[in-house]
Amino acid sequence: MYVAVKGGEKAIDAAHALVASERRGDPAVPELQLAQIDRQLAGAVDRVMTEGSLYDRELAALAIKQAAGDLVEAVFLLRAYRTTLPRLAVSLPVDTGTGLVRRRISATFKDVPGGQVLGATFDYTHRLLDFALAAEGGPTPEPSAGPSPADPMPRVAELLGRDGLLEPAPEPAGPPRDLTSEPLEFPADRTCRLQNLARGDEGFLLALAYSTQRGYGRTHPFAGELRIVDVAVEIVPEELGFAVGIGEIRLAECDMINQFKGSDAAPPQFTRGYGLAFGQAERKAMAMALVDRALRAEELGEAVSAPAQDAEFVLSHSDNVEAQGFTQHLKLPHYVDFQSELDLLRRLRRATD
Amino acid sequence: MLAGYNFAYLDEHTKRMIRRSILKAVAIPGYQVPFASREMPLPYGWGTGGIQLTAGIIGRSDVLKVIDQGADDTTNAVSIRRFFARTAGVATTERTAQATIIQTRHRIPETPLKAGQIVVFQVPIPEPLRWLEPRESETRVMHALGDYGGLHVKFYEDIVRHGRIVTTYDYPVLVNDRYVMRPSPIPKFDNPKLDMNPALLLFGAGREKRIYAVPPHTRVKSLDFEDHPFTVERWDRPCALCGAPDSFLDEIITDDRGTRMFVCSDTEYCRGRSAAKAGE
Numbered sequence: 001m002y003v004a005v006k007g008g009e010k011a012i013d014a015a016h017a018l019v020a021s022e023r024r025g026d027p028a029v030p031e032l033q034l035a036q037i038d039r040q041l042a043g044a045v046d047r048v049m050t051e052g053s054l055y056d057r058e059l060a061a062l063a064i065k066q067a068a069g070d071l072v073e074a075v076f077l078l079r080a081y082r083t084t085l086p087r088l089a090v091s092l093p094v095d096t097g098t099g100l101v102r103r104r105i106s107a108t109f110k111d112v113p114g115g116q117v118l119g120a121t122f123d124y125t126h127r128l129l130d131f132a133l134a135a136e137g138g139p140t141p142e143p144s145a146g147p148s149p150a151d152p153m154p155r156v157a158e159l160l161g162r163d164g165l166l167e168p169a170p171e172p173a174g175p176p177r178d179l180t181s182e183p184l185e186f187p188a189d190r191t192c193r194l195q196n197l198a199r200g201d202e203g204f205l206l207a208l209a210y211s212t213q214r215g216y217g218r219t220h221p222f223a224g225e226l227r228i229v230d231v232a233v234e235i236v237p238e239e240l241g242f243a244v245g246i247g248e249i250r251l252a253e254c255d256m257i258n259q260f261k262g263s264d265a266a267p268p269q270f271t272r273g274y275g276l277a278f279g280q281a282e283r284k285a286m287a288m289a290l291v292d293r294a295l296r297a298e299e300l301g302e303a304v305s306a307p308a309q310d311a312e313f314v315l316s317h318s319d320n321v322e323a324q325g326f327t328q329h330l331k332l333p334h335y336v337d338f339q340s341e342l343d344l345l346r347r348l349r350r351a352t353d
Numbered sequence: 354m355l356a357g358y359n360f361a362y363l364d365e366h367t368k369r370m371i372r373r374s375i376l377k378a379v380a381i382p383g384y385q386v387p388f389a390s391r392e393m394p395l396p397y398g399w400g401t402g403g404i405q406l407t408a409g410i411i412g413r414s415d416v417l418k419v420i421d422q423g424a425d426d427t428t429n430a431v432s433i434r435r436f437f438a439r440t441a442g443v444a445t446t447e448r449t450a451q452a453t454i455i456q457t458r459h460r461i462p463e464t465p466l467k468a469g470q471i472v473v474f475q476v477p478i479p480e481p482l483r484w485l486e487p488r489e490s491e492t493r494v495m496h497a498l499g500d501y502g503g504l505h506v507k508f509y510e511d512i513v514r515h516g517r518i519v520t521t522y523d524y525p526v527l528v529n530d531r532y533v534m535r536p537s538p539i540p541k542f543d544n545p546k547l548d549m550n551p552a553l554l555l556f557g558a559g560r561e562k563r564i565y566a567v568p569p570h571t572r573v574k575s576l577d578f579e580d581h582p583f584t585v586e587r588w589d590r591p592c593a594l595c596g597a598p599d600s601f602l603d604e605i606i607t608d609d610r611g612t613r614m615f616v617c618s619d620t621e622y623c624r625g626r627s628a629a630k631a632g633e
Contacts, residue, residue, distance in 0.1 A: 326398035342604065
């Protein structure tokens with residue numbers, strides 16, 4: 001008797017129980033606390049918040065715990081929760097030029113007003129496994145005093161912009177579009193592209209950005225500025241009529257400055273690529289800035305020939321919640337379609353025999 | 354019902370947006386209406402378009418049937434049915450005739466549908482021109498101009514090369530003599546059921562963010578040529594369990610010597626026939 005597809009309900013229940021037990025692992029090992037994930041795996045939390053497009057460290061930590069450390073799965077969990085939340089207000093644009101700068105480097109000037117601030121970075125660490133970390137309870141070095149919020153640190157792009165050597169920040173034609181409440185359609189304007197990239201998979205953007213550096217849509221980039229900054233988020237409640245702060249978020253922002261020889265559409269000048277991510281996801285912000293600039297090829301009158309310049313290609317495939325679902329749906333049964341193909345193949349082979 | 358969530362999971366605002374898209378889709382049969390698809394708690398590619406349609410239309414008095422590959426008991430069908438049992442608390446059934454909403458992946462039930470029923474199809478790729486032209490901006494223009502020559506050329510090339518059209522599932526159809534539509538990956542065996550069907554047929558593609566529809570009693574024609582008319586799969590034997598001579602059969606390999614058994618893919622239809630036979 002044919003029973004292969006029977007017992008689906010029992011199998012699902014058993015699978016859920018197994019997931020729960022494997023996630024917990026050996027009960028002799030203490031269970032992970034959300035605060036541990038938040039503080040000690042902050043890079044994972046930053047990535048999940050960015051691609052999950054929800055700034056909530058605790059929920060991101062919960063998602064990471066629930067997904068047993070599978071970050072793409074955690075992003076999916078966070079997104080599926082986010083989509084149920086009511087939209088209470090739209091904040092004022094955050095000002096990354098103010099706020100407490102945790103890290104700020106420019107590769108284009110030796111010194112800039114406010115100075116270079118290396119901050120917490122892996123950049124100059126030697127990637128040697130630190131076996132001392134494997135032992136618990138070791139001493140933690142005290143950090144030296146960081147910058148104070150009083151030090152003004154204007155954005156490098158603004159300094160260059162005053163001379164007219166850098167194009168002005170492109171002004172959006174209207175209010176920014178919101179891909180979470182309307183479908184992506186082409187041609188997509190820059191607000192739409194930036195939102196898509198900000199939510200996009202870091203690995204995908206990183207590979208695309210890298211491809212532009214290797215000649216597939218070269219953009220001649222310089223890291224004009226990379227800053228990690230804590231900014232205040234403000235809203236203007238209708239009944240008050242003035243701005244009130246509702247919290248603070250940490251952002252990684254990248255202004256890429258790109259050499260540009262000019263075209264029929266624009267004079268010779270430096271052009272911009274922009275990247276923004278939650279937390280300290282600076283690799284994501286840099287990759288995003290490179291891809292943003294590559295996607296401006298058409299607007300700047302450049303030939304569109306490389307994958308990173310192709311908005312339909314990039315924007316349609318950047319979302320890892322979409323990509324992981326569709327790739328993995330191949331695990332679902334396809335035996336009806338497969339039967340049709342078998343039937344066809346047998347007929348074709350009969351005809352050629 | 355699941356605490357902390359609205360009836361049928363989606364908030365009413367989103368449901369209204371979906372229902373508006375459905376109305377537009379019904380008004381323009383076969384036309385793909387873009388909609389602001391939401392992330393669902395089930396993965397894209399696993400029926401999120403269908404789930405959003407069902408969530409948009411389901412009411413407390415509805416009776417829901419969910420099938421995958423024609424069967425009620427495949428894991429994903431179970432998962433989706435449970436999702437609605439959990440979030441909407443509606444009655445569910447395996448009986449095609451009793452259901453008011455039937456959400457399906459890859460099949461149309463063998464039992465003929467009735468007026469008042471709604472079939473919700475889960476759609477992976479809604480665009481029938483996708484394999485000819487990957488760009489959405491181009492295919493939308495091609496639909497606007499009714500530029501479907503490429504599909505006929507593709508079929509012509511099939512006939513020249515293989516002596517027949519070699520598309521077996523997700524076989525494109527012309528709806529109401531205007532738009533070419535993908536019927537979702539149902540076997541072409543099911544295509545004739547789309548034509549003049551008394552039920553409302555809704556198609557949802559969550560990841561691709563499109564909704565389209567075939568209203569009741571709409572003409573749906575599978576693309577073909579006069580000298581190479583559309584045909585469907587045939588088996589040289591009836592169902593091994595219920596003896597149905599006219600249903601779509603799944604092939605089951607029953608041992609490691611290649612022994613095969615052919616049984617109805619529509620498990621409810623098969624069970625109903627077997628029970629009727631036993632009662633005789």
